[in-house]
Amino acid sequence: MKWSLTLGRVAGIKILVHWTFVLLLGWVAFREAQRGSDLNTTLLAMGFVLAVFFCVVLHELGHSLTAQRFGINTKTITLLPIGGVASLERMPEKPRKELLIAIAGPAVNVVIALILWLLLPSLQNVPEEEFFVQITPANFLYLLLFVNVVLVLFNAIPAFPMDGGRVLRALLAFKLGRVRATQIAANLGQLLAIGFVFVGFLYNPFLILIGAFVFFGAYSENILVQHLDYLRGHSVREGMMTNFVTLNPTDTVRDALNKLLMGSEHEFIVEEEGQVVGTLTRSQLIQAVKEEQMETPVAHIMSGEFTAFNVQDKLSEAYTELQKTKAPLYPVLENGKLAGVINTDNINEFIMIKSALTH
Incomplete structure (x- = not known):
């Protein structure tokens, strides 16, 4: 991807960060400045963002390394302000393989959340608002646990391009075949996307962006699979x-x-x-x-x-x-x-x- 900085390689996979990621860190610093936070608090908030995206990289590596076991290479993992993107060469057509690749990413977040849950003492008598208002050394890891749970739940949404959409497609494909399974999963994804947009207009404009992302992701996946089906058996x-x-x-x-x-x-x-x-x-x-x-x-x-x-x-x-x-x-x-x-x-x-x- 253009305008990306290479952070390193893991198992031959290039890890990139897009320049727009700097805008996210800048926005975090700006918000902390508006609150009147000191330098240490601002750096802690930016460090939390980096910790979250480290979990995102591990999530994408879960997909990529599982795909490698099936002979599917991943050229890059790119970090964007909205998350991470693993550029797999292709998705396998066999439902079992796609299912394993799709669940591997969220499974990583489940493991991270479980480890944090086992290591951290239980919270008692902590006001809910105070807990979520600002990142502190006391709640840093608790919030990181919470974010990993949210990542699992968000990716469980049965809509392309989220992992849940691929899981649903893989499960349906066992009985219906890949083309029909993709049509059903894509249609459901687009329906959910319209719901996101509607709720976004009422409550949170960010949901409109997510809705558009899901809608066009589901549409593109459906078209691609149909095209590949037309080409099947031809040289x-x-x-x-x-x-x-x-x-x-x-x-x-x-x-x-x-x-x-x-x-x-x-x-x-x-x-x-x-x-x-x-x-x-x-x-x-x-x-x-x-x-x-x-x-x-x-x-x-x-x-x-x-x-x-x-x-x-x-x-x-x-x-x-x-x-x-x-x-x-x-x-x-x-x-x-x-x-x-x-x-x-x-x-x-x-x-x-x-x-x-x-x-």
């Missing part, structure tokens, strides 16, 4: 384009611009005698024009590092990869030679055709 060969324009490494920037203007291509595969040597995007061309490199061979400005698909690869896996990387174009090879190209637009057209044929 990249069926979804690739065979009518496309290529460049030779010796072609100049001027030659490439002429081909850009003559057709609808915005990206090009650079190949020589069927061997792909690179890719060239419109933005790279425009940058070369700005730098007055009109007669420069495209080999000097192209991207030499690229990923290619094989004609026999699964179309669903190509779609997932394109969604994940946002790459504009991938070459498709057959016996090591260029046979076609594939992009998200072409796969979406394939999906539309499949959808029309099945209705």
Whole structure:
């Protein structure tokens, strides 16, 4: 994710913090200043936020490390002001695996809360308001226990993208299949989201933000699963384009611009005698024009590092990869030679055709 700072790695997973997280710490400091808190109290409040997000990282690691056991890698865990996001390569289609991955995160918070509950003495005769108004050394760990319980309950909401939505989908999928289970879980999630928005207008505007997050998360998950179902059983060969324009490494920037203007291509595969040597995007061309490199061979400005698909690869896996990387174009090879190209637009057209044929 752009504008993120790397904190370190755990089991090969990069831990990032987004720059907007600083805004959260700044808001905490501002609130304490409004209350007239001294420096020690302000630092304690900021330390509490950091402790909560440490628990969030452990929560996401619960998901990620469980996924690793099933051969699913996690590239990053990113901390945002609203929580943490683990970028799993994919979710498993087998319900049992998805169930275990989904419950692993909240299970970590349950363990943290249980440990704190066992270690801390019981509270007696503590006024409820005083307990929650300000963080102090006396209530720091008690509030951390409370937050972990809230994280478990919040994630138990049966709505995507919360863990509860994935648990519900996994349980339904045992009997109904993944597509139907996703539809039911997504519809329930959207219904709950509308409820959040309604209550938010009456009581707490923050619930409106949560409602919107849940609504679009459920919608996106439902669409993605439907699309993958349409692609199931099809190969990249069926979804690739065979009518496309290529460049030779010796072609100049001027030659490439002429081909850009003559057709609808915005990206090009650079190949020589069927061997792909690179890719060239419109933005790279425009940058070369700005730098007055009109007669420069495209080999000097192209991207030499690229990923290619094989004609026999699964179309669903190509779609997932394109969604994940946002790459504009991938070459498709057959016996090591260029046979076609594939992009998200072409796969979406394939999906539309499949959808029309099945209705």
